[in-house]
Amino acid sequence: MRHTLPLSALLLLCALPLAAQVQDTTPPRIKRPTPVTDSAVMRGRELFHGAGNCAACHGVEGVGTDSGAPLAQGVWLHGEDSYEGILSRVVHGIPMAVSTRGTPMPMRGWNTLSDREVRDVAAYVWVISHAWQRRPVRQ
Numbered sequence: 001m002r003h004t005l006p007l008s009a010l011l012l013l014c015a016l017p018l019a020a021q022v023q024d025t026t027p028p029r030i031k032r033p034t035p036v037t038d039s040a041v042m043r044g045r046e047l048f049h050g051a052g053n054c055a056a057c058h059g060v061e062g063v064g065t066d067s068g069a070p071l072a073q074g075v076w077l078h079g080e081d082s083y084e085g086i087l088s089r090v091v092h093g094i095p096m097a098v099s100t101r102g103t104p105m106p107m108r109g110w111n112t113l114s115d116r117e118v119r120d121v122a123a124y125v126w127v128i129s130h131a132w133q134r135r136p137v138r139q
Contacts, residue, residue, distance in 0.1 A: 030130050033083035036123040044124025047117050052109035054121065057101075062128045067103045072128045081129055087122040 048054040048062075057068025064070030069077050077100050079085045090113075094105035108118055 033126065035119055036083060036126050040120045040123035041127050043117075044120035044122070047109075047113065047121050048124050051111050052113055052117070052121055053111060054109060054125075056110070057103060057105070062125070067101055068105070069100055071125050072131060074129060076129075081126075083122060083126045086125050086129070087119065090118050090122050090125070 048058075049060070054068075055062075057065055058071050059065050059068070062070065062072035064073075074081070076085070078094050078098065079089055089105070091108060093107035096102070096104040099105070109121070113121065
Protein backbone atom coordinates (compact mmCIF):
# COMPACT_ATOMS: atom_id res chain seq x y z
CA MET A 1 0.00 0.00 0.00
CA ARG A 2 2.92 2.25 0.71
CA HIS A 3 4.06 2.18 -2.96
CA THR A 4 0.59 2.92 -4.36
CA LEU A 5 0.33 6.40 -2.90
CA PRO A 6 3.36 7.87 -4.68
CA LEU A 7 2.34 6.20 -7.97
CA SER A 8 -1.22 7.57 -7.81
CA ALA A 9 0.14 11.01 -6.95
CA LEU A 10 2.47 10.80 -9.96
CA LEU A 11 -0.44 9.79 -12.24
CA LEU A 12 -2.52 12.68 -10.95
CA LEU A 13 0.31 15.14 -11.62
CA CYS A 14 0.69 13.80 -15.16
CA ALA A 15 -3.04 14.11 -15.84
CA LEU A 16 -3.28 17.78 -14.81
CA PRO A 17 -1.55 19.20 -17.91
CA LEU A 18 -3.77 17.03 -20.13
CA ALA A 19 -6.91 18.29 -18.44
CA ALA A 20 -5.77 21.87 -18.98
CA GLN A 21 -5.52 21.20 -22.73
CA VAL A 22 -9.15 20.05 -23.09
CA GLN A 23 -11.11 22.85 -24.72
CA ASP A 24 -14.46 24.03 -23.43
CA THR A 25 -17.08 23.45 -26.13
CA THR A 26 -19.84 25.46 -24.50
CA PRO A 27 -20.77 28.68 -26.32
CA PRO A 28 -19.09 31.79 -24.94
CA ARG A 29 -21.18 33.85 -22.58
CA ILE A 30 -22.27 36.96 -24.44
CA LYS A 31 -21.98 40.07 -22.31
CA ARG A 32 -24.96 42.37 -22.54
CA PRO A 33 -24.21 45.92 -23.62
CA THR A 34 -24.81 48.46 -20.83
CA PRO A 35 -28.07 49.87 -22.34
CA VAL A 36 -29.60 46.37 -22.56
CA THR A 37 -31.16 46.26 -19.09
CA ASP A 38 -34.02 44.00 -18.07
CA SER A 39 -36.39 46.97 -17.83
CA ALA A 40 -35.35 48.29 -21.28
CA VAL A 41 -35.90 44.83 -22.76
CA MET A 42 -39.37 44.57 -21.18
CA ARG A 43 -40.38 47.99 -22.49
CA GLY A 44 -38.85 47.19 -25.88
CA ARG A 45 -40.83 43.94 -26.10
CA GLU A 46 -44.06 45.82 -25.46
CA LEU A 47 -43.18 48.37 -28.15
CA PHE A 48 -42.06 45.68 -30.62
CA HIS A 49 -45.47 44.01 -30.31
CA GLY A 50 -47.42 47.23 -29.80
CA ALA A 51 -46.83 50.85 -30.78
CA GLY A 52 -43.74 50.21 -32.91
CA ASN A 53 -45.63 47.53 -34.85
CA CYS A 54 -42.33 45.71 -35.51
CA ALA A 55 -43.89 42.26 -35.07
CA ALA A 56 -46.15 42.88 -38.07
CA CYS A 57 -43.13 42.48 -40.39
CA HIS A 58 -40.54 40.68 -38.26
CA GLY A 59 -42.96 38.16 -36.73
CA VAL A 60 -44.18 37.64 -33.19
CA GLU A 61 -40.95 35.94 -32.09
CA GLY A 62 -38.72 37.89 -34.48
CA VAL A 63 -38.44 34.93 -36.86
CA GLY A 64 -39.27 37.03 -39.93
CA THR A 65 -42.10 37.10 -42.45
CA ASP A 66 -42.46 37.78 -46.17
CA SER A 67 -42.30 41.48 -45.29
CA GLY A 68 -39.52 41.61 -42.71
CA ALA A 69 -36.20 39.88 -42.16
CA PRO A 70 -35.70 37.47 -39.25
CA LEU A 71 -34.10 38.97 -36.17
CA ALA A 72 -33.86 35.95 -33.88
CA GLN A 73 -31.52 33.72 -35.86
CA GLY A 74 -28.23 35.55 -35.41
CA VAL A 75 -27.76 36.39 -39.10
CA TRP A 76 -27.90 40.05 -40.05
CA LEU A 77 -28.61 41.20 -43.58
CA HIS A 78 -28.22 44.96 -43.14
CA GLY A 79 -25.36 45.51 -40.72
CA GLU A 80 -23.63 44.26 -37.61
CA ASP A 81 -25.31 42.55 -34.67
CA SER A 82 -24.03 44.98 -32.05
CA TYR A 83 -26.46 47.01 -29.97
CA GLU A 84 -25.23 50.16 -31.73
CA GLY A 85 -25.77 48.56 -35.15
CA ILE A 86 -29.30 47.51 -34.24
CA LEU A 87 -30.04 50.93 -32.76
CA SER A 88 -28.85 52.61 -35.96
CA ARG A 89 -31.16 50.46 -38.10
CA VAL A 90 -34.15 51.22 -35.87
CA VAL A 91 -33.38 54.95 -35.99
CA HIS A 92 -32.62 55.17 -39.71
CA GLY A 93 -34.75 52.31 -41.04
CA ILE A 94 -34.00 50.24 -44.12
CA PRO A 95 -34.76 51.92 -47.47
CA MET A 96 -36.61 50.00 -50.19
CA ALA A 97 -33.48 50.01 -52.37
CA VAL A 98 -31.57 47.75 -49.94
CA SER A 99 -34.46 45.79 -48.44
CA THR A 100 -34.12 42.05 -48.95
CA ARG A 101 -37.90 41.59 -48.70
CA GLY A 102 -39.01 44.41 -50.99
CA THR A 103 -40.50 46.28 -48.03
CA PRO A 104 -38.80 49.31 -46.51
CA MET A 105 -38.42 49.49 -42.75
CA PRO A 106 -39.56 52.94 -41.63
CA MET A 107 -37.35 55.12 -39.48
CA ARG A 108 -38.28 54.73 -35.81
CA GLY A 109 -41.01 52.17 -36.52
CA TRP A 110 -44.41 52.43 -38.16
CA ASN A 111 -45.48 54.85 -35.44
CA THR A 112 -42.64 57.25 -34.77
CA LEU A 113 -40.95 56.19 -31.54
CA SER A 114 -39.18 58.53 -29.14
CA ASP A 115 -35.42 58.27 -28.50
CA ARG A 116 -35.99 56.23 -25.34
CA GLU A 117 -38.48 53.94 -27.09
CA VAL A 118 -36.04 53.37 -29.95
CA ARG A 119 -33.30 52.42 -27.45
CA ASP A 120 -35.71 50.04 -25.69
CA VAL A 121 -36.72 48.33 -28.95
CA ALA A 122 -33.05 47.99 -29.87
CA ALA A 123 -32.40 46.39 -26.44
CA TYR A 124 -35.20 43.87 -27.01
CA VAL A 125 -34.02 43.06 -30.53
CA TRP A 126 -30.45 42.63 -29.25
CA VAL A 127 -31.67 40.06 -26.71
CA ILE A 128 -33.77 38.03 -29.16
CA SER A 129 -31.04 38.19 -31.77
CA HIS A 130 -28.43 36.82 -29.38
CA ALA A 131 -30.65 34.19 -27.72
CA TRP A 132 -29.50 31.51 -30.22
CA GLN A 133 -25.96 31.82 -28.81
CA ARG A 134 -27.15 30.91 -25.32
CA ARG A 135 -28.96 27.73 -26.37
CA PRO A 136 -27.25 24.47 -25.45
CA VAL A 137 -25.28 22.81 -28.23
CA ARG A 138 -26.81 19.49 -29.24
CA GLN A 139 -24.47 16.72 -30.33
